[in-house]
Amino acid sequence: VESLADLCADAKQSLTRPFKSVPVGSRILQVLPIAGGKGLSDAGFRVTFGVHRTEEEFVRTSLTLPHPFDLASSVPDEILDILGFTLIKGPLAVMRHRLDTLTKWRKWSEELRDAERLLHSRLHPDVERIAAKKNLSLLRRVAEDLGWSDSTIVDDIEGGFALVGEAKVTGIFELDPKPAAMTIAELLDHAKFVRPALWGKVSGAKAREDDQELWDITCSEAGDRGWLHGPYDWDQLQQMFGSEWVPVRDLRTLRSQVNAVNQAWSVMERISLRALDELTWACMAIMRACISKGEIFFRKSDGSTVSGPLHAYWAQDRTRCEPVVKTTDLRAAHKQFAICPRQQRVCVVTPVTLKDPADGKAKGFVCRVLPFGALASVGQFNRFSRLWQRILWELNLAASSYFDDFPAAEVRALASNHDASVKAALHLFGVDWADDKDLPFAQQADVLGVTLDASDVSRGVVRVMNKRERARDIASSIQRVLENMVALIHASRLALAQIRRLAEARHRHVLTPLEISAFENLRARMLSGRPREIPIRLGGGRTYVFTDGACDKNDNGFSCAIGGVLYRVLPSGAYERRAFGCYLDEAVVSTWAGAGKRHLIGPTELYAVVAARGVWKRFLDNERAIFFVDHSGVLSAMIKGSSRDDVWRSLLLHYEHFDAECPTIPWFARVPSKSNPGDGPSRSEWRFPVFGSFHQDDLQCFISGKALLQTGRR
Incomplete structure (x- = not known):
């Protein structure tokens, strides 16, 4: 483009008149000056346009999409490789791989024994007290062998993790920087006022019945376990740290504004926790293979595939490859890792203050380990958690990671071998696990706060329910x-x-x-x-829902209308189409306006989604469905299931009522207005991609109970 003046666009950067071959309504996405000439713009500009698909183009493309849940879109490629290897290569190949890998690591551990002994002798005493059982040299060797992107994780375990300052960019999580609200120096300056006030509050507190018990517990954590050291009185703490220490009354108050330690930590990455999705999908994949006894096919994130025939051992007896699940839980997980000794003076957990029952004086205990409640503890521990998950993957174990829990799916015939391999790895690397909570693999098990039931192989259903x-x-x-x-x-x-x-x-x-x-x-x-039932077979075909809302001001306030179109691709390949378009109850609209809302398009768009869930209940109950919505705020609210706005929350509550008995498995996505077939019915224009005929549904307001007036006739 020679000059930006040649482009006529509105406030949303949409073209108001065509530019060469680019049609009206196209969006200006990017403008870059072309290098050359005397000035930045002398050589013109390179402009990137976004051209909307027509409604028919968008719908035809959408109807080819499988539901993302069936695409394993949230399942790591490594788990797909593990499941594929197990189901295609068979049990002997899996057991041989696990044994060979553990044997190699044991050999490395023997070779590194002297280096490991020397390493531990050089660690800071506070770190060594916590990391004494860890096989750190082996952990480093394995991480390097795996090409682990978080190259400093073992360094930080050896030196202690930071609690204030700036988190490292590890490459294992999505980049999402959130700067600290205060510097370390500001935290220490803030502590000048907190320190005497809190110490005085503890000193003047009345005795309580549980003081002795609390004191004994704290002393045991300082003595036997080594998580703390102390107790120290005020003078001793001042001598240790000068004026640079930050007290708290209770570790739980780490989150409070008063202590401010979390405000002195810059987060660099966002941690995604999808363990339950991954585990459920893995059970479904195993169950599908168990039932079909045919070809295994998984598509990975880069488009490549894992495919091959089901191994004969599994095909001969279905019970051998039925899915089973369990969780391995690390014991006192955060407390297996030390904080940096230099930061014991500046972190909020230094000290935990309470009164010594023997003399009634306030005492403090200095923390050695990652404290529960510290923002930094979450990120630092998850760095190790993801490395441990990767180590389990190397053993061909389909494990997920949820903080200190590692739930896994396995075929029944390999359950004992899986369990033995995990325990061997834990012992080899010196990672402490909660053996008192350990349960065997089972088809129904409590994992991550819910009960997952993969026992109904005959019907091909995985159930998830509350414990x-x-x-x-x-x-x-x-x-x-x-x-x-x-x-x-x-x-x-x-x-x-x-x-x-x-x-x-x-x-x-x-x-x-x-x-x-x-x-x-x-x-x-x-x-x-009822439990959430997830069938592995798609008996009802594929369902797609498009919704839209229209809101215009008039002399009486607002006129609001909604539209919706449902497409079902049946197993035969035929289409089923339904649609609605109607005006909202004026009394409901007036209530929204009376709540002080200046713009009603958001509630109207959200109402359309809820109305679609209600009127098409029989097509959506217990089915997978992709919803295309025409409003970014509504898209966010439906994904989160929540909103801070009272009107929106009330509408979401109606959606939950419709969805309660037989919940759908939804996926919510955005559709531009110019590509949305639901736009026409909301504006009395019943022109949209039909591909034959369609059924027009009547609606009743789910708020007032009144029949809603249709926006137009066919």
């Missing part, structure tokens, strides 16, 4: 909240995602009718909600 005892406890807590009509901090953490904000409250909160309804809905689900 019974946890569901009863949550329901009981909710009942107490409802009886009091008041949410306390600890109780509100148990509520729905829509009212999580109550967890941040520092006072008693009287529940609103909307919040009461949300609590009641959660309680009902805890007591009688």
Whole structure:
């Protein structure tokens, strides 16, 4: 483009008139000056345009898409390789690979024995007290052999992890920088005022019944376990650290604004935790192979595939390759890793202050280990957690990572070998695990707070449900909240995602009718909600839903309408099409406007999604479906299942009611207005890609119960 003046665009950077072959409505995505000439713009500009697909182009392309859940879009390629190797190569190849890998690592450990002994002799005493059992030389050798991108993880284990300052960019998580709110120097300056105030508060506190018990527990953590050292009085701490130490009354207050240690930590990466999705999908993949006894086919993130025939050993007896699951839990996971000794003076966990029952004086204990509640502890521990997951993958173990839990799926015939391989690796690397919590592999097991049931191989269904005892406890807590009509901090953490904000409250909160309804809905689900059933067969075909909302001002306020189109691709390849278009109840719209809203397009777009879930319930119950929505805020709200806006939360609650008995497996995606077939029905224009005929559905307002007036006729 010679001059930007040649481009006519509106405030949204959409062309208002065509430019050469680029049509009206195309978006200007990027403008870069071309190098050359005397000035930046003398040589013109390179402009990138985004040209919208037509409705028919968008729909035809969309109808070829499988549901992302069936594409293993959230499953690491390594797990796909492991499952493929197991199912295609058979049990002997898997056991031989695991044995060979462990044998190689044991040989390396023997070769590194002297180096390991020398290394531990050179560690700082506080670090050595925590890392004494770790085989750090072997861990480094294996990490290097695997080409692990977090190249400094073993260095940080040996030197102790930082709690304040700036996190490292490791390359194992998505980059998402969040700068610290204060520097380390500002944290220490802030501590000048906190230190005497908190110490004085502890010194003047009245004795409590549990003081001796708390003191004994803390002393055992300092003595036998070595997690803390102390106790020290005020003068001793001043002598150790000068004026540079930050006290806390309780480790749980690490999150509080008063201590501010988390505000002095810069986060560089976002940690994604998809363990339950990965585990569920792995069970489905194994179950599908178990039932079909045919070709194994997985598509990886780069487009390459893992494919081959199911091994004869599995095909001969289906029970051999039925999926089983279990979780390996690390013991006191954070406390297996030391913090940097230099930061013991500046981190908020130094010291934990309480009174010595013997003399009634305040004492402090200095922490050696990653403290629970510190923002840095989360990232630092997950660095090790992901390395440990990678080590398990190298053993051909389909394990996921969720902080200190490592749930895994396996075929029944290899369960014992899997378990033995994990335990051998834990012992070899010196990683402590909770053997008292260890349970054998089973088709139904409690993992990550839920019960996963992969026992119904005959029907080809994997079920996910709330743990019974946890569901009863949550329901009981909710009942107490409802009886009091008041949410306390600890109780509100148990509520729905829509009212999580109550967890941040520092006072008693009287529940609103909307919040009461949300609590009641959660309680009902805890007591009688059906398990989420995920069938491995797609018997009903593929379902796609497009929705849209239209909102215009008029003399009486607002006129709001919605539209929706449903396409079903049946197993035969035929299409089924349904659509709706109607005006919203004026009383409902007036209520929204009366709530102080200046723009109603958001609630209208969200109403359309909820209406589609209700009117097409029989097509969506227990089915996979892809929803295309025409509003970024609505897309975010549907993915999160929550919103801070009361009107939006009330609409989301209606969606949950429609979805409660037979939940769909949805995937929400964005569709531009110019490509959205739902746009026409919302504006009385029933022209959209039909591919034959369609059925027009009537709607009843799920809020007022009134029949809604159609926007037009065919």
